[in-house]
Amino acid sequence: MQRSQCVKCFYMSNKHYTCPFSHLILSGRCGCEFSAKDCVAEKEFGACLNKSASNDCASLYQNLRINSNFALQSHYQSNLSVGQQAKIKMGGLLALQEIVNYSVSDNINNITELVSIIKQEYGNFKQIPFSKLMPKIAKFKFRNR
Structure with a gap:
């Protein structure tokens, strides 16, 4: 670009x-x-460009990462591959979008807006129903071949 x-x-x-x-x-x-x-x-x-948004997104990712060990079968791994990170990030965001917005879109228009809605609905990111997210994270593939 x-x-x-x-x-x-x-x-x-x-x-x-x-x-x-x-x-x-x-x-x-x-x-x-x-x-x-x-x-x-x-x-x-x-x-x-926004410190608060950056902190919220980082907190959401950390909670997704911690709670997705079972789905990725990475219980004792401290470093994840790029593919595993993409599964957690995109799979988690898509699952959250589906739960909160009832949208099954393959894209997310505004991550900050989604994170704000999640924060309002659950209070903090530790209260997210991770058991509902894990099937979507485990199934997610970044590229369809």
């Missing part, structure tokens, strides 16, 4: 934060109102 095509680039804001879902956003499967992307040489990378 060329810098002129970026909707929001790093040079527009000097404050940016880690986005645990940046890979999903860059792949086009998800969108986010606070996402930012830039290129260095041929490497495209993403970040978040």
Whole structure:
């Protein structure tokens, strides 16, 4: 992506934060109102422009990660492959979208909005019904072959 095509680039804001879902956003499967992307040489990378949203997304991902060991059969692994991380992230977000919004779409328009709805509905991310998410996470495949 060329810098002129970026909707929001790093040079527009000097404050940016880690986005645990940046890979999903860059792949086009998800969108986010606070996402930012830039290129260095041929490497495209993403970040978040909102500290609170970044913290909420990171907290959600940590809870998904901790509770998905059984579904991924990764009980004693500290490092996960990119594929396993994608299963947790995209599979978890799609399952949450299905539960909260009753939507069975394969894409997520705004991760921040979804995370806010989840936070409002469950109070905190530890109260999410992870047993309902695990079948979707276990079944999710990033690429259909």
